[in-house]
Amino acid sequence: MIRTTRLETMIEGSGCRFAGIASLYNNDEVNRAMIHLLQGFQTFISSGGGHGEKESMYDIVMHHLTDHVLHSGFIGKINELYLHDKLFGIFDMRITKWVIMLWISAFLCLVVFIPVARKIKKNAYGSKSRWVNLWEVLIAFVHDEIVEPNFDHHYVKKAMPYFLSIFFFVLFANIWGLVPGMATATGNLAVTGGLALLTLIGMIGIGMIKQGPIGYWTGLVPKGVPGFVIPLMFPIELIGLMIKPFALTVRLFANMTAGHVVIIIFIYLVMMFQNYWVGIGSVAGSLMIYLLELLVAFIQAYIFAVLSAMFIGDSMHSH
Secondary structure, eight states: OOOHHHHHHHHHTSSSHHHHHHHTTTOHHHHHHHHHHHHHHHHHHTTSOOOSSSOOHHHHHHHHHSOOBOOSHHHHHHHHHTSSSOBTTTBOOOOBHHHHHHHHHHHHHHHHHHHHHHHHHHOTTOOOOHHHHHHHHHHHHHIIIIIGGGSOGGGHHHHHHHHHHHHHHHHHHHHHTTSTTOOOGGGSHHHHHHHHHHHHHHHHHHHHHHHOHHHHHHTTSOTTOOGGGHHHHHHHHHHHHHHHHHHHHHHHHHHHHHHHHHHHHHHHHHHHHOOHHHHHHHHHHHHHHHHHHHHHHHHHHHHHHHHHHHHHHHHTSOO
């Protein structure tokens, strides 16, 4: 690393600041300093730190995209003392960094919406608070764009609490992954699979309530199909039913993981080429992807909620 005093001496000795910088351009020490700076920037922008001095691309990506059990602090003591044995010998109940992110997202939903709901209830004609108005706009968006188009009018109010919870929980989980030092819980297949499982339970449960158990399962096959085709059609329709939550699982996981992988690859280019201009380009590219990820966080929360609403709303009616 170049010491500050050395930099000041070299730049002050030049008649022009830009000339001083240009004289340093081909200096190996400056290139190494740039690499160290960008390695630190990688830790900042990718929401996590590195392991060792000489990591492969695989090591870096896996560190940022895989979960880790917490062994330090208060949580580490809980894991060691109370959760070290698997539940029923199968389920690992130890607290991980992504479990913490899920708790934070759920807690944030409570912290934001309980006070907002109370203020909205007190001001039936609208609140003057900009904070409350912001959330009212998003709530109206969920109502108008997600729930109302997919449910009959008299079921909209009943469906709103669930889809508001799903939308904002996924949104907060997505955004937390962009905060330095945090992690993207929705970049975990177990998390997205659990959320998709709720949609599957809603599809089957509400479908059976509205159509009856026999009506729901027989309704999977379109009416008017010849009897000899039903044994072939029913397994196909059953597979189609299971594919819907699978698609939700993979879609959210892949989209929230892809952006982080691209950012890591952009930063890793600096360590591969060890070039000043490649460093500038990689940082600029990673910042652009980072800003794009803010939009993706909202879009993926919307897509997950709207597809869940479509699947559950469709299950209320037979083919």
